[in-house]
Amino acid sequence: MRFLFKTDYEDDIKLFPHSGYVVSYGTLLAFLLIAPFVLSSYLVSQLVFVCIYATVGVGLMILTGFTGQASLGHAAFLAIGAYTAAYLQQFNVPFPVYFLAGGLLTGVVGALVGFPALRLTGIYLVIATISFGFIVEEVLARWESVTHGNEGMRVKTLSLFGQAVPQNGPAFYYLCLAVLILTIVGALNLLRSPTGRAFVAIRDSETAARSMGVNVSLYKVKSFAISAAITGLAGVLFAHKLSFISPEMFTLQLSIEFIIVILIGGAFSLHGAVLGAIFLVMIDPFLTYLKDDLPGIIAGIAATFGADSIAAGKIHDNVAAIASANGLKGAIYGVIIVLFVLFEPLGLYGRWLKIKLFFQLFPLYKRATFKRQKIYVKSERNR
């Protein structure tokens, strides 16, 4: 186990507390940089989705994980970013301009959503953000002069400084990776400055935050704006990656997927946002694989246990019908969330910390270390 001997206040401000971090993150970065040359184009494409989802995850983490304001409307922020890009592209606006415009516009919308959110907490805030999502979806479908309604919009290939950046090439992957890394660094910077601490203060006790001089309303709006702006930037990349956008892509289910990213990754940590994004992007092909192969496997098992070919065929068809049922994906996501909340509330990142601690303390690790302690109920808690 490593003991840090701190000699300077700088030691508590640094992004990499000791050389071990530099080595491990350096290795990770090196791997990510050579990834397009060693991985199949399918995996690189999945990595691009990981980058985009992780960027949204970082944005949502700032709002939900650190400021404690739940949101089920982030698909709408993503949509605003994506549509801004598609719309401005028609007028030959260069990429850097509409990229920033997408972030800025979404940030402004996020701040506007933040205002009604000032008076809402918990489940009521969730409902308000869901309604915001529906409103945006509806506007995208109806405002045909701008969004082409349900026909959707084609997004032209990205061109940066006169160079075409096709959405399946390595250059686009590097762009998404760079955006993700810059977002993470920005978020880390924010979290180690007064604003980030004010966010955490609001999450844990609004009354105390206020009495320490934090303008709670202002900081909630700031948090919404920052979170939305980051999601808007991801939306621009999302539009380019899919090269076609339509309103039905930005539904409640997408917002729930973003919640899965931070919940399963592990709330209260930016690592969690990235891990959750990896999990979410991986689970989709896994589910497709199950859908295609599970009926055959189960029918095969039934056949080995003596079912005749007609019965096996029936089993195959029934399982296939269930596997391709509408809304099954949403149900599976729901089950995953419930299981994680029950058995691993700290998420994948929490599990990683436990594994790390197990080896650090090797024979002395106690399971109770991470047990959530029950604290007495506050009787006169000021709201």
Added chain:
Amino acid sequence: MSYFRAENLSLHFGGLKAVDSVSFAVEKGEILSIIGPNGAGKSSIFNLISRIYPPTSGRIFFEDQDITNQPAYDIAGLGIARTFQNIELFENATMLSNLLVGRHRHSTTRLWQELLFLPSVRAGEKMHRRRVEQVIEFLDLEAYRDKLISGLPYGVRKVIELARALCSEPKLILLDEPSSGLNVEETQDMSFWIRDMKTELGITVLMVEHDMTLVNRVSDRVIALNYGRVLAMGSPSEVQRHPDVVAAYLGA
């Protein structure tokens, strides 16, 4: 003119008069204690001063400025810090970040500077950290810097809350039952710290307290309340001998 003044302060919840036309003044550099039976309205007065509740009527003045209608987050900026009866710390953060939130009213950096963590932000962080370390040393909290609040015992949390209030470098500090839940030894430490806050840091102290030993040891003056009204005001011994106070505590 008094340093801090409450004039005819009232707080009514429907027919219940939690605070009923209370007037008092705090002189610069003194320690004033508010005592009274449960439900006398002591904490309500604090919540009025820190603007958690708007008063039904009455005015509050600090340094000759009317602060009755200031928003709650401005009160800290004026130099009034407080602690809470039922500890309101930021539970899922380390002690250091709790104390650094106490420095919030002194932070001058802007959002875009923080996103880039410019040298000015870095310098600010170090400056805040130095001030925080002074408070940590003052209150003997060196052992807990990187500990999460949720894992710390009650007595330590109580001191950390005091530390957070001191980190904002207040001119007036409101202590809501600083000794509740502390053992005899910790209460003694607390009484030394309260006196030191006055003599070394020059902070004016207004506190609500039930422990009469602590009140007698540190207070310059005492106000006794019951049913939201002032019963008696004066030196600790005067107030304790006052017939109305005796009646309020022991029955007539």
